[in-house]
Structures are given as C-alpha cells and as structure tokens.
C-alpha cells in the first residue's frame with residue numbers, strides 16, 4: 001500500500017466538449033498541506049468535486065488511504081474520512097455554535113457527538129463562543145465554524161475551496177495558523193484551493209499549479225514559485 005492518504009490518478013472530468021479537468025494526478029501525504037493554484041476556470045474546484053464524489057469521473061480513479069473510492073458517493077466518502085468545506089459558509093444562522101457542531105456530529109453517526117463537538121470547538125478556538133448564535137459571529141469566526149463543521153468525526157483529509165475568501169489579512173493568517181496546527185495535532189491532510197498566494201506559499205508543504213484542466217507544475221513551494229511557466233501563466237513577473 002502507498003503512503004498517500006489521498007491520490008488522484010489520471011482524473012478527467014469532461015462536460016460535453018469542455019475538458020474541465022483532463023488527466024490530473026496528484027497525491028497527499030499524512031499531515032501534508034498541498035496548495036492548488038491556477039487562473040480562474042483552470043479546474044481547481046472541479047478536481048475537489050471529483051475527489052469528494054460530487055462529480056462523476058470521466059476517466060481515472062480516486063484513492064483514499066489505499067482504497068479505490070471512485071464509485072462511492074459524497075456521504076460514503078465523508079464517513080470514511082474525506083471531508084470538505086465550501087467557498088460559501090454552510091452554517092445555520094439561528095442555531096448556537098455548539099448546537100450546530102453537535103448536530104453535524106450526530107448526522108455523521110459519531111457515538112459521542114457532545115465530546116466530538118467539544119474537541120473540535122476547542123481546537124478551533126470557538127469554545128468561548130459556544131452559546132452564541134452563528135449569525136452573531138464575526139465573518140472570520142463564521143469561517144472557523146465552517147471549518148469546525150468539516151472536522152466533526154475526525155476526518156483524515158480536508159479539501160478546502162477558497163477558505164480565506166472575503167477575510168481580512170489578519171483573519172486569513174489566523175485561519176492559516178489553525179490549518180497548520182491541525183495537520184500536526186490531528187494528523188489531518190489538507191488540499192487547499194486558494195487565491196491568496198501569501199497564504200498558499202506560506203503554509204503549503206507542496207504546491208500544484210493548474211492551467212486549462214492540466215497540471216503545469218508541482219513540487220516544493222519555492223521551486224514552483226520560481227518556475228518560469230508558472231510565473232507566466234499565473235503569478236505574473238512581480239510574484
């Protein structure tokens with residue numbers, strides 16, 4: 001069995017004639033953060049949809065801890081440890097922070113949902129806000145709550161689609177530190193789609209660059225950042 005927690009092998013998603021993703025392979029090791037970057041429409045969100053089971057593969061396969069999950073649905077994949085959060089928050093404004101994390105945990109089938117929710121809230125520095133209704137949280141705190149909902153049941157893999165969108169620089173840095181901490185304290189592996197290059201290059205162990213549904217570069221952040229093709233396609237000469 002490979003050491004990879006998550007693996008995409010030659011994954012393609014075509015919408016009729018549109019090759020949104022066309023033969024992408026990438027891996028995620030235990031506790032690793034891999035940044036996924038590229039211009040608008042490059043196929044980043046589609047790859048995340050393919051990994052989670054939201055889109056059916058045109059070609060290729062997705063492996064989770066050595067198991068081929070290509071034929072499993074979103075809920076089945078979530079229950080065996082593959083979780084995601086969305087570009088927009090998926091929280092219920094009128095419920096207290098604690099209640100909705102507990103509810104998410106119950107829905108995941110976790111035996112001790114109370115303890116699970118408590119651990120997640122503590123990890124994300126939300127415990128002191130437990131009794132507050134979500135709509136009264138600041139935007140940065142709502143994003144942390146979004147992450148908390150993705151973490152119930154202790155998934156091994158988190159797929160995040162632009163978690164920093166709309167956050168201030170300070171809120172982004174704060175969320176980035178939480179992500180980094182999760183990879184060591186909870187052994188979570190993270191695939192991070194994000195347009196904030198300071199965050200991506202600041203916390204990723206590896207970076208993969210997409211253009212037109214294909215990988216054009218992949219490797220250590222500093223090597224990828226210096227790649228002339230990446231600078232031309234995406235980062236610009238000032239990066």
Ligand SMILES: Nc1ncnc2c1ncn2[C@@H]1O[C@H](COP(=O)(O)OP(=O)(O)OP(=O)(O)O)[C@@H](O)[C@H]1O
Nearest residue numbers: 015018019020038039040041042043044045046047
């Ligand atoms: N349901 C769909 N039907 C047809 N084409 C689609 C569909 N969803 C996405 N596409 C196309 O697939 C390509 C990849 O889109 P995708 O949203 O994955 O890119 P992205 O890299 O996530 O972009 P962004 O950074 O703007 O979020 C685009 O050309 C898009 O128009």
